[in-house]
Amino acid sequence: MRIELVKRPQHSALFSALSPFIALALTLVAGAIMFALLGKNPVQALYLYFIDPLREVWSLHELAIKAAPLILIGVGLSVCFLSNNWNIGAEGQFIVGAIIGSILPVLFPEFQSWIVLPIMLLLGIVGGAAYGSIPALLKVRFNTNEILTSLMLVYVAQLFLDWLVRGPWRNPEGFNFPQTRSFHEFAILPELLPASGRANWGFAFAIIAAIVLWFLLSKTLKGFEIKVLGQSPRAGRFAGFSNARMVFFAFLVSGGLAGLAGISEVSGAIGHLQPSISPGYGFTAIIVAFLGRLNPLGIVAAGLVLALSYLGGEAAQISLGVSDKVARAFQGMLLFFVLASDTLIHYRIRLVGRQAAPAAEAPHGNA
Amino acid sequence: MQSGTNKDNGGVVKTTLNAGDEPLLEVRGLTKVFGTLKACDSIDLAIGKGEIHALLGENGAGKSTLVKMLFGTLEPVAGEILWKGAPVRIASPSDARRLGIGMVFQHFSLFDALTAAENIALSLEERTPIARIAERARELSRSYGLPLDPSAHVGDLSVGERQRIEIIRCLLQHPDLIILDEPTSVLTPQEAEKLFKTLETLRDEGKSILYISHRLEEVKRLCDRATVLRHGRVVAHCDPRKETAASLARMMVGSEVHAVVRAAPPKDADHSPLLEVAGLSREPSNPFAIPLRDIHLTVHAGEVLGIAGVAGNGQGEFFEAISGEALQDKAGMVRIRGKDAGRLDISGRRLLGAAFVPEERLGHGAAPRMRLSENLLLSRFRTDAKSYLTHIGIIRESTISAATRRIVSDMDVRKSSEDPEASALSGGNLQKFIIGRELDRQPAVMVVNQPTWGVDAGAAAHIRQALIDLARAGSAVLVISQDLDELFEISDAIAVMHDGRLSAPVPVGEATYEKIGLLMGGADASTPPTAAMEAV
């Protein structure tokens, strides 16, 4: 048996819509097999992962808290990936956004005013965007591969944060715990519906960002420019668009949104800086962006699905005794299946039986 | 012997293989289907020993598909191939080579990063050391008068030199049948003549040649027999020497091709210069690019100026410089409608009234995976910003759809759905759309690179006529083309680009194929022709 691809004359609208669902279904099947191999009841496990967290209102709030950074980063990454800029350093931009955004409550705790929070959010955006502009600058100015530089900067940001919270920014009254002082009340991102749960304004930012970017991408010339430069850079240059400016635009937007996610996370969910402030949101958001087919509205849905896998992982750890690391394996599989299913959009897949006897083996085959 | 009772009743069927002569290669009912398209529909063909057999047909007739099946890169869905009388299955190019079939590809199958000798080694079955292969290649190239440096990197070579590597590589396999796919499309007329001599030598040595072309004159000049394809079917077997170019064209196209009408420009017309290039030089932007050197030209209102040249002599770099995809050092190097444009980007030049059509349709002139309406916006979002966009940059879909429909109907673009993706259109139809997209603006200056490359005869005639009509209506039209027939058909004057330099334009009345061909080979107009041949 051999698999052959037959190019469709145009992309299939049907499979564009179906492919994320095919990928989800395949992931569930693979997950069930995995649980069976681990000796757990697959049905019960999948239920714990994907249904149980949706049954309680407080747990929906938790879902929103986990989904907010994934969506914020994911929609920013959609601009990058659509314009063929491979920013995989969102985790670093998230961290730097959190650090820069925390300057006021950490270094100037006595400055307490309603204006603190807006400044923090703004600084978070600026910090993330500035950090994102480094790989952009290196790409435009020195032709340096942005995949590698943006990723290297993640490690640098993580180590920098680690140094800050263990060194100069450590809470003087904190018994040597590696964390900053807790943020004061004016530096805390308010909860959306305090009566029913913890979800904060970060989720609202995520939805607003998704809607704005959806409009930008689907209705405006800027969105057209992003897609043209991503699909065929030469046609983009013929149109009169500047690729260099697009590199900056994409990295600034995605870096800024990752920075906003970072400061929202520390000022909303955590309340101080500590060595680890993200369970890999910046990387999981790559999966979110692809599962959402790089469409901001799809990314909202995809962000919720991936957030569910985080919550499910925690639930399953408690009830089943399986590691919360299983969730990461799940997420990795999901991206694989998403990419594989996307092939159906542009190609028909045909299975061909092996030819009876290959006439003659070419001598070139043995590399 | 000729098994093909003709399936088409329109063509002339003749068999010149004498009874008793066993053909070297015979093909019966060979069929290939891509999706719903029958690219080859039960083809019959016989090639005798020691003959040059032409395979004629226009773009899209199925010539390339047929030879790919003969060379083992495509697999037929039906039919059989007989080699020296015995049925064979050719599953891969190495099968073909083992039988004795060699191939010289149209878009060469060479590797830029490797040397000529390494390129040759890759298609030889035996495991000879590279140095020995280089030696044999050198000997062979000497005996056929095809000079070749085995240690040169292919990326640094001209298209003519690349073709020599392809031919030498093919000959080193000692084939009985050599397939050449449009070999003269990259040669000057003089180089083509040398190639014909080589091919005739090979025929006299008893080798057979399948010669694929759509150029009728050279088929009449060179070939002993011809098979004509149209829409994937054999429409005729004939002796090309007994046919006229017109009768061959009729067989290829199936109907009369309307000749392009080139009316004399009106006497009282305005002749002001609309496009002026003065002292344009350009450093190569990448290691494989050709530098441009001190180019001067002027195109006046009402005029079509043609630029001839062998591929890879700087035409692409020139187009990028004129269009503003690459900027000039001085603003005065390019002037459009009397205004300095050298420092303006492509949008700025469009706003001055210029329009551009690049050589590559998919990926340069159009984004393959975008719909036609989006591809309309691609080149016109600035010039037509008022009607296509709101003031905050929101796209007005309905206006653009209406304009797309207008262009589609003006240019007779055939398509399968309302607003298909560019890649879903055939080459000819997409080219008509891209040209129409620019004509729709009534540009004062139109610069086109290879307007009818890979386009069927009907569409090509339509496009050429549209370009002439645009000039006659008062615009300046600059056409860069490697197709000399085309340039002679539509140009008022022809200049030649060689190695990044541009010759002075020759008025079409004074131009001959020989004269232009010599310039294409790098001859200075003042140098005697013999010396020029040495320089090739």
Added chain:
Amino acid sequence: MGMLESILLTIATAATPLLIAAIGELVVERSGVLNLGVEGMMIMGAVTGFGVALTTGSPWLGVFAAILVGAVFSLLFGFLTLTLVTNQVATGLALTLLGLGISGMAGEAFVGQPGLRLARLDIPGLSDLPVVGRLLFGQDPIFYISIALTAAVAYFLFRTRAGLTLRSVGDNHTSAHALGIKVIAIRYMAVMFGGACAGLAGAYLSLVYTPQWVENMTAGRGWIALALVVFASWRPWRVLAGAYLFGGVSIGQLHAQAFGVGIPSQLLSSLPYLATVVVLVIISRNRRLTMVNTPASLGRPFVPDR
């Protein structure tokens, strides 16, 4: 053992995994495929090597299992990018994320367990020579394998017909296909070779460099290996030079930490990553050179017409 000698020795241990992973990726990229999943394949090799060595008691079995798992894991990437023609960049990222996820899950039981170390290979007599003795003749076996691998790959690529074929596929897959070269089959083999190398490099980390299992213990080395290939302009001996340069940087910063030079350890730890960025900038700023050196088909999808 002298100070200098011990530093040189540790540089070799730091450089060896980078070298092996980068040599594997070099072959993959020479065939025109960009596999960004080195980090993922490496961590799979690390967890497999550690686990198998621990359960069987044989570090060598661990090494072989790691090579096998690396190769099989890379097949996932190969199937998606070569057969299903998915985007190579995205698929490589997916491989890394999947590898990190699965290894974290599989390695949970090994956290904190004392590991086995692959025995050194002392060459009697020679390894007792002063200074160079331990360095050249008393290393772990994989050190020698890494040097031999570099030489073998250099010989294969530039001195054999099969190597020429592999380079031709990386230069122009359309031409290669037209000549009847089996583009996809060759790329599958190259991808698997890269996977096997990454697996071996991972096993080196968990069986020689630091014989223990820590989640994410590759710590970006797979990515640095990718950068090394670019740094080396796709040439094997330059990969070796680059790997030792990076080994030097990471060992240098470790020694600086030990000596307490007054610079915070975290900032010193970030030096290898910053050095990667700087080196990439220096090497890629010459666009022409990059263009000439990069395999022309690198990362481009290939669908043969049939």
